[in-house]
Amino acid sequence: MKALVYHGPDKKAWEEKPKPVIKETTDAVVKILKTTICGTDLHIMKGDLPAVTDGRIIGHEGVGIVEEVGSSVSNFKKGDHVIISCITSCGKCEYCKKGMYSHCVNGGWILGYLIDGTQAEYVRIPYADNSLYPIPAGSDEEALVMLSDILPTGFECGVLNGQVKPGDTIAIIGAGPVGLAALLTSQFFTPAEIIVIDMDDNRLEVAKTFGATQTINSSDGKAVEKVMQLTNNKGVDVAIEAVGVPPTFELCQEIIGAGGHIANIGVHGRSVTLHMETLWSKNVTITTRLVDTVTTPMLFKTVQSKKIQPKQLITHHFRLDQIIEAYDTFGNAAKEKALKVILTS
Amino acid sequence: MKALVYHGPDKKAWEEKPKPVIKETTDAVVKILKTTICGTDLHIMKGDLPAVTDGRIIGHEGVGIVEEVGSSVSNFKKGDHVIISCITSCGKCEYCKKGMYSHCVNGGWILGYLIDGTQAEYVRIPYADNSLYPIPAGSDEEALVMLSDILPTGFECGVLNGQVKPGDTIAIIGAGPVGLAALLTSQFFTPAEIIVIDMDDNRLEVAKTFGATQTINSSDGKAVEKVMQLTNNKGVDVAIEAVGVPPTFELCQEIIGAGGHIANIGVHGRSVTLHMETLWSKNVTITTRLVDTVTTPMLFKTVQSKKIQPKQLITHHFRLDQIIEAYDTFGNAAKEKALKVILTS
Amino acid sequence: MKALVYHGPDKKAWEEKPKPVIKETTDAVVKILKTTICGTDLHIMKGDLPAVTDGRIIGHEGVGIVEEVGSSVSNFKKGDHVIISCITSCGKCEYCKKGMYSHCVNGGWILGYLIDGTQAEYVRIPYADNSLYPIPAGSDEEALVMLSDILPTGFECGVLNGQVKPGDTIAIIGAGPVGLAALLTSQFFTPAEIIVIDMDDNRLEVAKTFGATQTINSSDGKAVEKVMQLTNNKGVDVAIEAVGVPPTFELCQEIIGAGGHIANIGVHGRSVTLHMETLWSKNVTITTRLVDTVTTPMLFKTVQSKKIQPKQLITHHFRLDQIIEAYDTFGNAAKEKALKVILTS
């Protein structure tokens, strides 16, 4: 089969690889119908994640058709259409039993990272019963690709951890795909005001069409001041960090109101300064989370009942064998006005 | 009347002051029966809290007898014995209605800080209906002084915010009075292991008698290593910071397990480093809180039913007019093996 | 002033009564701008609530202008426009401190029940600071009348107690005003399916325009069967009872899924049969609640930000002095297709 293979920093190829086979009785092999590229894949390609070694097939998102299942897989059979979760869950370790699949001792985030992934014609999925989700006939499968990672990430790490409530004033810092996923899913809980902050006017325009009630371009260094004006100097109830660098995390600290929640989604490469000298008495909660994908069934119901339109996140389409081109487009997201790209086999 | 008055950094006097009077219909004047000294009072005396000005009567804890009430006070009358809460709550602002009395727009922590306090023969208590708690006849009033501040602080900021659960392994960093209050009240939720960490062997001995299952003297820089040994390298479920300096807050980050809670109690004067480069994917929750004293009625019931013995926290007794001497003792807590001192009028 | 006065079963009059005056320092007198009639008022008029005695002014909903305040009222002053809560909260009793204003020992539901109410030109409001809510200039005051009772009742007793979640399938039994208020506010939490059940086709039509995804006319006795078809025989996640008679409460028990929530809003006059022989192992939760109006500030924000349109509930308008006519219309709700009527002074 053909697959996108990592060969060290800045070297990748769409090349022939052996088709995966069942290794464990709990495995499934899935033929990829549609996949996408994640910001994390760009980091991998730059060599930022040294655990990814030469020869690894990248990708942790997608929908497909079950090609074969191991002998103890009972939820799925050959021919079933499925959503592939970015998180592999064994369903039987201490963490899985607590709903913390991200820390599954037998899985977690391994796909396209520690084992071969979904940017390929076929992929092997360990613990298939707990790591795949069924797609009923007639579903919009392209929309469902967004359930592999980006929607649960925005929802679990940002919205649920931030405890968004009806009537809240929330801020989302970063209007990239994951920030926009938080923006879409935050509306499940009907906040009164959603302030989206970014440095790219195009993304802020998109945010408005996705439901932001206010947008702030923070390039001028006046974002804190503007948020305080919008909130009568109270600060926001929830600040969702969807960038992953120190300045945006500090911004969250400056705009959070007393009793508020800072929910981190961003992948951070460096430590940040935490202003405990002011926060200690402010009754705030700060959370971090690697997505558990525990809400995938819930999100699936909201997509099927059209409460959200995940296709709004999709800006570009390619054939799977055009993936190198797709990486170029996604890698120049600002210029290309790219959010999520869909690759179809 | 006589009162302890702050006259600028390192200057205090037990001196004559006018007896307080009712200013608002919601006030009460309370004759102090017993009061105590808080670590925060030492900070005030050093000049660390510039909002405290020359002439201020210090102190925010105590029990007393109601001397007089304003016309709209209905929960209390002259002669009632009461616990004075360190937090003044108006009961009618946005924050009080949410149970966040610490941020009451008409009160909060003002006693012995922005208005005259309890280290005096009499004190005026604003919003008495919401800021005093009744003491039934026959109660041990000395024990109840611990309900003014230290028990709700350890319980709300440490134990409740840390979400201590049956079977948990928790760590309390700092075995001073507030850390010990967290130690006592954490046992309401039956953790399996309570690791107390401090640099003072005497305090660690006390912690053992208060219920610590393990103690670690962190002077040798091996606290992290020891906690990891005790937890099979998983780290703790809950880390309660009861010191307020960067090294102890960093220690919490190093020992917290995936999915764990870091609950800050310490009053911090400086920013700390938050290791988001490792924490971002660890599904942790970090909380800060100025005590709300919203659990005072709950704690009162646990004291009255003898589920905790707050008197364990009391090491020294003085007459109220010996308060300068009491400050000396409490100011040399390590040498004097002092926890809480009781001053009786 | 003029007021609607109860003179025993089926006897009421719009007649002259003394204008109310401040009795306690915490009172306010409010000039009524707009009020409405509640189903409970009809019960009072029939004589079903014997605690209501001859001479009582009825009504517990409305918006108005503060005419005068007692000396200890600080949140409001003469001239302020306010929402009157149906629940009087003292803010300082055990229940108010727990957010359970419905059981306030000094208040609770007393307005138009144990003390004179709002179907009058003026009304005295005890504990005004905690029982009124401010209306900013430029607000749609007619819509805000719905915040006095019906919206918090549907939301707190039905939606919050039912723990409606994104993706849920919920059923609302009863499409009268309070069931429709639950329907509107349930959408704050984005359920996937909302099944509304009633015996009046007109009300079911209204329910569809309010967001019901399915409606069932239960006259044919096949409601259970139909719900089971719609839910693949799983039953619903949440069943909200908004009628208050045994058959509808039994219906809830028959359609509730394992792990589901039955949230009662209805005012019941008789006991019901609880089928513990099947429910004991079904992991269900059943809740009752007299509205606390603790969510009024939250709901206010959702109205001001146009997340709901409470005016949808208003079908008829009258002048305040036409109130007898308004009662006739509201008393024949099915025939008149009446939901809420607005009376304007």
Next chain:
Amino acid sequence: MKALVYHGPDKKAWEEKPKPVIKETTDAVVKILKTTICGTDLHIMKGDLPAVTDGRIIGHEGVGIVEEVGSSVSNFKKGDHVIISCITSCGKCEYCKKGMYSHCVNGGWILGYLIDGTQAEYVRIPYADNSLYPIPAGSDEEALVMLSDILPTGFECGVLNGQVKPGDTIAIIGAGPVGLAALLTSQFFTPAEIIVIDMDDNRLEVAKTFGATQTINSSDGKAVEKVMQLTNNKGVDVAIEAVGVPPTFELCQEIIGAGGHIANIGVHGRSVTLHMETLWSKNVTITTRLVDTVTTPMLFKTVQSKKIQPKQLITHHFRLDQIIEAYDTFGNAAKEKALKVILTS
């Protein structure tokens, strides 16, 4: 092997049966070390559960040694000592993923009910990875038999669902084994008062030694009156029903305070009367639950750290082949003063 076999109402025999074998890759066969008899087993023996058919081996509790595992079992291997959960969990259905193992579509309560059980020399355990719990060397295995069913049942259905909090006043109705399990585990949350109600003075004596602060013999029909005296007419915060008949469920309704929780544990054979005419406005929560055993790991930690002593529940010991005699003793629990009996192979 030998096993206790049900042969229709009131007919049972300790007789030879084929030793169980692995049927599915997820099975384990466990050699029983210790088992016990549940009240439910008595019901089965009377013929009350028609789903139990002639030839069924009874029993759903016990500890044992793994004899053999299927090819996809990874958490256990031959020779491991294990606790057998009364609830079989597949770990991969909708309900298991929600932690509601009781309603597992592939398991739930099947052991000694729909498939052969633990009152035998060997038992086959489906989905062993999720339905067994490891026992470390040196543990008190007799105590751990209480983790199969009775402790999680008392804790989950009674204590957790009842939301017992520090300082609460709770009532437990029924001082049989499961009521006593609720009594023991309720103390994890430090209620101030625990009132135990039963009609057997011996059991009430036992309850006192287990931590009851008040006991009431309800034979005289004055239980409601006495509870009201003990609670200043407020009623209790939590009422735990551990009997399963209409009068005790009605008693719960009469003693519950406003805002309180009625947590049902009892297995009911008939409907009960629910007094909605008084409860509708009382803000109460009523819960039912078939035990999920989702707290078994948590309870295990509390046992290992000696926070509870489950052996207090054990009153009688027999050899496994004396099981007929053990049934006689347990079947005359009141006369024999029997709580749990232990059968050792």
